[in-house]
Amino acid sequence: WDNNEMGSGLLWTNNGKLHVFKTYVYDEYIDKYNQLRDDKDVGSIVLHFRIATSGYKGEHNLHPFLVNDNLGFVHNGVIKGLGNKEFSDTYEFNDMLKKFKHDFTTCDMSKYFISEYIGYSKLVFLNADDKHTIINEELGKWVDGNWYSNDSYKQYNDYSYYGNTKVSKSKKDTVCDTLDDWDYEWGS
Numbered sequence: 001w002d003n004n005e006m007g008s009g010l011l012w013t014n015n016g017k018l019h020v021f022k023t024y025v026y027d028e029y030i031d032k033y034n035q036l037r038d039d040k041d042v043g044s045i046v047l048h049f050r051i052a053t054s055g056y057k058g059e060h061n062l063h064p065f066l067v068n069d070n071l072g073f074v075h076n077g078v079i080k081g082l083g084n085k086e087f088s089d090t091y092e093f094n095d096m097l098k099k100f101k102h103d104f105t106t107c108d109m110s111k112y113f114i115s116e117y118i119g120y121s122k123l124v125f126l127n128a129d130d131k132h133t134i135i136n137e138e139l140g141k142w143v144d145g146n147w148y149s150n151d152s153y154k155q156y157n158d159y160s161y162y163g164n165t166k167v168s169k170s171k172k173d174t175v176c177d178t179l180d181d182w183d184y185e186w187g188s
Helices: 026-038 089-097 108-118 169-178
Strands: 008-014 017-023 042-049 065-068 071-076 122-127 132-135 141-143 146-148 159-162 165-168
Touching (some): 017 071, 071 089, 108 122
Antiparallel strands (some): 122 132
16 A cells, blocks of 8 residues: 555455445555455455556546456556546456456467557456456466566565656655646545
8 A cells, every 4th residue: 555555456256246345545445454354255356556656536537447346447557549637548458358258368369469459568357256367467466376567575665656657755745736637536
């Protein structure tokens, strides 16, 4: 949360159903996560902490996204050519995924084309049957049974991203005042 403070979300399975939780409030996030960890009926849990590089505000831009009632995902990276101030690249990419007529997570050719399209981004899909698929898995890292899309979990970073601008957290308020297109309410 300290490194990616622009909203968070959880995707999980419970008794053959997929569930989503999104928030800008840290305490709500931790409470929900702990509740899920204590529930023996909960299967896999996918966590996402957002850095807004497009689609700067609005819960509709928080991850995870549902492709349909049985498939959801989170994304790390930037998908070139997608996203604007209102809608994130991931939001627009999900609109594309919804058009697939087959289960692309089990089709090697579809996964290859998705990987090529997203470049160095990473995607974690979870279905209602508690099966996950990671696109560009080799670009992340498995540690103690958990897959991480990058190394930001290892240490506190003294910077945040505002759009595509990397800014020291100690200068956040000054920089945000000068960015005309940045209109975001910060969580705690």
